Every structure is written in structure tokens, then in C-alpha cells.
Amino acid sequence: MRTALFLIALAASGLVHAESCTINLKSNDAMQFDQRSATVSSTCKTITVNFSHTGKLPAQAMGHNLVIATAADYQAVAQDGLKAGLANNYVKPGDPRVIASTKIIGGGQTTSTTFAGSNLKAGGAYKMFCTAPGHLGMMTDQLIVK
Numbered sequence: 841m842r843t844a845l846f847l848i849a850l851a852a853s854g855l856v857h858a859e860s861c862t863i864n865l866k867s868n869d870a871m872q873f874d875q876r877s878a879t880v881s882s883t884c885k886t887i888t889v890n891f892s893h894t895g896k897l898p899a900q901a902m903g904h905n906l907v908i909a910t911a912a913d914y915q916a917v918a919q920d921g922l923k924a925g926l927a928n929n930y931v932k933p934g935d936p937r938v939i940a941s942t943k944i945i946g947g948g949q950t951t952s953t954t955f956a957g958s959n960l961k962a963g964g965a966y967k968m969f970c971t972a973p974g975h976l977g978m979m980t981d982q983l984i985v986k
């Protein structure tokens with residue numbers, strides 16, 4: 841009996857500490873993400889971002905991207921992204937503050953990108969956000985790094 845409980849405890853702790861190397865996030869026509877946060881591990885060799893738009897509106901009207909930056913940088917990244925325009929997916933080309941970014945997608949579309957976990961620090965403050973014009977206030981999530 842004690843052995844069984846010990847094994848259950850071990851299995852549970854294994855789940856808590858398992859590496860999370862994928863971010864799955866959806867967006868919609870109401871300018872929303874489907875979650876408020878995601879959790880990944882800085883020890884991941886590669887982190888995969890899968891981002892989809894479950895709405896119907898085209899990219900010109902309700903396009904979304906997913907950008908990752910530190911909490912300290914994200915507002916400036918979004919401001920510079922606005923100036924860069926849709927042709928640049930609302931991300932300043934070569935912006936060193938951008939840890940990862942997807943292209944802008946419209947309703948029914950899916951995109952993905954990858955980046956190295958070594959670009960994140962465990963316990964650091966990070967944001968995942970959309971830099972389309974006027975979206976930042978509604979579309980900013982926490983990225984929790986373990």
C-alpha cells in the first residue's frame with residue numbers, strides 16, 4: 841500500500857516537472873486569444889508555437905499575429921511593429937527584442953514558428969501578444985517560463 845502511494849506521488853511529481861515545449865494558442869474574430877497564459881520550459885532545445893485563427897474575417901480586417909518579447913520590451917516592440925505595417929506582419933524587421941513572431945493570419949488560417957528555449961530565462965517576465973493595430977490591449981498574454 842505504501843509502495844503504491846509512493847509510486848503515485850512519483851508519477852504526479854513527474855507530471856508537474858515535465859518539460860513543456862509547445863505553445864498552442866487560438867485567436868478569433870472578437871480580438872481574443874483562447875487562453876490567458878501559456879507555460880514553457882527554458883530547458884527545451886526548441887519551443888514550437890502553433891497559432892491559429894478560428895474566425896472568418898480576412899487578415900486585412902481582423903488579422904492576428906503572435907509575438908513573444910520580455911514584459912519590459914513588449915510595448916515598444918508593438919509600437920515599432922505598427923510603423924512597420926502589414927507588409928512586415930506588424931513586426932519591425934530584425935528587431936532584436938523579438939524572441940519569436942508569426943506572420944499575420946486571417947480567419948481559418950494556421951501558422952507556426954519555432955525558437956530556442958535558451959532565449960528564455962526561467963522565472964523571467966514575458967508576454968505573448970498581437971501587434972495588429974489596436975489589438976494589444978485585448979490580446980496580451982503571460983508567457984510563464986519554468
Ligand code: CO
Pocket residue numbers: 871902903904905970971972975979
Ligand atoms: Co490581433
